[in-house]
Amino acid sequence: MYNVTDRMRNPFGMEPDCDRYVPGYGDANADFHVIGDHPGAHGGIDSGVPFTGMPWSAAFVDALAEAGLLSSGEEFTNGEGPFGVRRTFLSYLHMCATDGEPTAADYDDMERFLDAEVRAIAAHVLLPVGARATDHVLRTYTARAWKTTLDMEALHAEELLGAGWLVLPIKDPADWADGDAERLVTALESLQATDFRRESDLGRFIAGSDPYFVR
Numbered sequence: 001m002y003n004v005t006d007r008m009r010n011p012f013g014m015e016p017d018c019d020r021y022v023p024g025y026g027d028a029n030a031d032f033h034v035i036g037d038h039p040g041a042h043g044g045i046d047s048g049v050p051f052t053g054m055p056w057s058a059a060f061v062d063a064l065a066e067a068g069l070l071s072s073g074e075e076f077t078n079g080e081g082p083f084g085v086r087r088t089f090l091s092y093l094h095m096c097a098t099d100g101e102p103t104a105a106d107y108d109d110m111e112r113f114l115d116a117e118v119r120a121i122a123a124h125v126l127l128p129v130g131a132r133a134t135d136h137v138l139r140t141y142t143a144r145a146w147k148t149t150l151d152m153e154a155l156h157a158e159e160l161l162g163a164g165w166l167v168l169p170i171k172d173p174a175d176w177a178d179g180d181a182e183r184l185v186t187a188l189e190s191l192q193a194t195d196f197r198r199e200s201d202l203g204r205f206i207a208g209s210d211p212y213f214v215r
Helices: 057-066 104-121 131-141 180-192
Strands: 032-036 088-092 125-128
Touching: 032 104, 032 131, 057 180, 088 104, 125 131
Parallel strands: 032 088, 032 125
Antiparallel strands: none
């Protein structure tokens, strides 16, 4: 299914029950879906765009831009955004701005918004950022959680097969050390050089000449 919209910010009209929130941002038909934690951890409260306004934002966006997922330039100053997107969507587990860390009940309540975005966009690659997002994605969208140790140093930029998705976890940018950005860029460039969509055309089995792609 193709999403028809010209909105980059909150293209699905999500309206959580909170005063301030950072909705999803990007291409509603993205191949890559970057999933962060919450605005207090990963930014965007002032700009309304995920992953902005943090000390590490420029380095994070530059790495995604170098890998071809975003485009940064004069419009992206000191990590404040906005920035261009290329086949990419960015959103959070918990989009509301809260005082302190969201509770387990808060995350449970907001899960429906993320799940709706994940399934509406149907990106081929999920990129969870940080331990909480990675744990959630592995438990919800793969069958690997029980056999995967949540070691972000080891999981950073490593490909994991999910149930219809390819998962590539990203170490929390606040904890990046020398080489982490380059490791992510290399992994994303290598991934895009392959048939990462893993689609098969089953159109030959149905009437008509139109293709019918499935994963």
